[in-house]
Amino acid sequence: MEAEKGRAVTAGEREAWMDLAVNMAKEALESGEVPVGCLMVYNNEIIGKGKNEVNETKNATRHAEMVAIDQVMDWCRQNEKEPKEVFANTVLYVTVEPCIMCAAALRMMSILWRIIHFLTDTGEPFQCIAGYRSEEAVEMLKTFYRQENPNAPKSKVRRKECSK
Amino acid sequence: MHFVVFAEPSRGEHARDAPILMEPGCKRRKTVELNGASTWDVLPVLSERESQSVVLIPAFAAPILDKKEACRLVREVSAAYPLGDHPHLKRVRPCVSAESAHPLEMILCLASPRLEQDGSQSLAALFPDGQVDPRGLGEPFLTLVPAFPPLTRPQYEEASSHWPVSFHENKRISRALSGCLFTPSEKAAMQSHMELAVQAAREGARLNMEPVGAVVVDQASGRVLAAAHDCRKGFNPLLHAAMVCIDLVACSQGGGAYGYKDYPSCTFFQPDGDSGHSSSSGDGLPYICTGYDMYLTREPCVMCAMALVHSRIGRVFYGVPSAHGALGTNYHIHRCKDLNHRFEVFRGVLEDQCRSLAHISVPGESRKDSP
Numbered sequence: 140m141e142a143e144k145g146r147a148v149t150a151g152e153r154e155a156w157m158d159l160a161v162n163m164a165k166e167a168l169e170s171g172e173v174p175v176g177c178l179m180v181y182n183n184e185i186i187g188k189g190k191n192e193v194n195e196t197k198n199a200t201r202h203a204e205m206v207a208i209d210q211v212m213d214w215c216r217q218n219e220k221e222p223k224e225v226f227a228n229t230v231l232y233v234t235v236e237p238c239i240m241c242a243a244a245l246r247m248m249s250i251l252w253r254i255i256h257f258l259t260d261t262g263e264p265f266q267c268i269a270g271y272r273s274e275e276a277v278e279m280l281k282t283f284y285r286q287e288n289p290n291a292p293k294s295k296v297r298r299k300e301c302s303k
Numbered sequence: 304m305h306f307v308v309f310a311e312p313s314r315g316e317h318a319r320d321a322p323i324l325m326e327p328g329c330k331r332r333k334t335v336e337l338n339g340a341s342t343w344d345v346l347p348v349l350s351e352r353e354s355q356s357v358v359l360i361p362a363f364a365a366p367i368l369d370k371k372e373a374c375r376l377v378r379e380v381s382a383a384y385p386l387g388d389h390p391h392l393k394r395v396r397p398c399v400s401a402e403s404a405h406p407l408e409m410i411l412c413l414a415s416p417r418l419e420q421d422g423s424q425s426l427a428a429l430f431p432d433g434q435v436d437p438r439g440l441g442e443p444f445l446t447l448v449p450a451f452p453p454l455t456r457p458q459y460e461e462a463s464s465h466w467p468v469s470f471h472e473n474k475r476i477s478r479a480l481s482g483c484l485f486t487p488s489e490k491a492a493m494q495s496h497m498e499l500a501v502q503a504a505r506e507g508a509r510l511n512m513e514p515v516g517a518v519v520v521d522q523a524s525g526r527v528l529a530a531a532h533d534c535r536k537g538f539n540p541l542l543h544a545a546m547v548c549i550d551l552v553a554c555s556q557g558g559g560a561y562g563y564k565d566y567p568s569c570t571f572f573q574p575d576g577d578s579g580h581s582s583s584s585g586d587g588l589p590y591i592c593t594g595y596d597m598y599l600t601r602e603p604c605v606m607c608a609m610a611l612v613h614s615r616i617g618r619v620f621y622g623v624p625s626a627h628g629a630l631g632t633n634y635h636i637h638r639c640k641d642l643n644h645r646f647e648v649f650r651g652v653l654e655d656q657c658r659s660l661a662h663i664s665v666p667g668e669s670r671k672d673s674p
Binding site for chain 1: 538539540541546549550552553556557558559560591592604605606609610612613614615636
């Protein structure tokens with residue numbers, strides 16, 4: 140369970156990846172994005188790093204996982220690897236449970252092996268390890284939503300609330 | 304830029320198979336649309352609850368032999384067995400068959416699996432504490448009644464054939480189901496937008512892409528903001544037509560994640576500068592896909608459907624359902640109460656042309672309906 144194909148993953152290595160994913164989320168928060176970060180690890184090597192880039196790109200589908208998938212595709216091209224084989228043996232470390240869109244995307248990319256996220260597990264058909272450092276991830280989300288999404292149409296939201 | 308307008312075969316006219324290449328804004332389009340309007344219907348894709356057939360549950364009912372006792376019986380039975388969780392069920396119905404000896408029948412109580420099992424159907428067993436004076440009641444019988452309130456007229460009609468129910472009709476849904484929600488000119492506009500999506504799909508197929516097209520239109524101004532074909536067979540397998548179109552809208556707003564120079568048919572247009580349309584946020588700038596409609600030649604998959612939720616799309620129109628579809632076929636993501644955005648979905652726009660896209664043959668490939 141703890142071993143990827145071929146090589147064992149030490150607890151120290153995993154902790155280091157967790158740290159990096161959290162740092163990606165922090166970077167997202169600092170640039171006014173929803174604080175979600177992720178890593179994609181293949182053969183103990185980071186081949187994809189993503190943070191939420193929705194506000195930067197004005198594209199609501201630019202979640203951390205989607206950004207990281209693009210990077211893995213680039214990595215496969217550069218290293219002349221078959222994406223299918225690479226994704227099937229990749230572990231995703233992500234600070235928040237993937238949404239429906241990302242879960243569907245991950246499934247299409249055949250990431251079936253293992254996803255480790257920090258929030259609750261709802262029984263997705265991936266091998267999931269949930270709950271790592273969840274307090275930290277939740278605290279970051281709270282910080283983001285306290286400051287309001289700078290891109291959201293604020294006046295409209297208030298209008299809606301008033302008319303309720 | 305050229306638009307290809309396909310003449311729809313209409314009754315009493317020769318079907319034209321060959322596309323006619325025309326200049327944009329050509330006057331001919333109007334007649335094409337009017338001819339075509341009779342060949343397809345735009346139908347709402349409702350929620351699961353609204354589209355499912357009527358669910359029935361067992362209940363004990365009994366004839367009311369003496370009409371004069373009806374009022375008292377309803378009062379006493381309702382006190383003993385309230386139908387609080389099923390307020391849509393009418394307690395009493397006039398008798399179904401004209402030859403019936405008794406004028407009315409009433410629901411005594413819903414049959415719990417236990418009661419049903421015991422076969423306890425006598426009045427004494429149903430009212431063991433004598434809460435109901437059984438004068439005027441006939442022998443109880445087991446019947447099936449609708450479990451949920453009807454949400455649409457077809458559901459109401461089906462439910463009523465089992466037992467009378469109350470129905471609070473949503474006029475908009477009824478009009479949509481009968482195909483008269485949209486005016487002929489609205490349908491003509493839908494057709495021209497879907498024609499663009501079909502055209503984009505054909506352009507994509509020429510590049511060996513999955514023949515799926517998408518177009519985004521500003522609902523308020525009717526302006527086309529982006530047109531795209533599927534690019535999943537290019538550099539990124541997740542670039543389904545809807546995802547490309549969402550990114551092109553982002554490009555039109557000064558963002559965007561990808562470049563499309565290899566795909567000249569994936570284009571965007573600057574949104575209107577003038578303020579006052581529904582898509583604007585407080586500062587007059589558009590906000591992702593708020594207030595926009597997406598036209599898709601086929602039903603989107605789970606990823607794309609959820610991407611449309613994230614993008615706050617206004618409405619979605621698609622041509623044909625697909626096996627992996629998530630807006631009506633497998634899921635109803637657009638009506639999911641747990642999600643923070645819901646939108647209307649309609650299917651059937653230019654259905655035949657959208658369906659025929661699946662038969663475009665790409666060299667060395669067999670076409671199949673993948674997500």
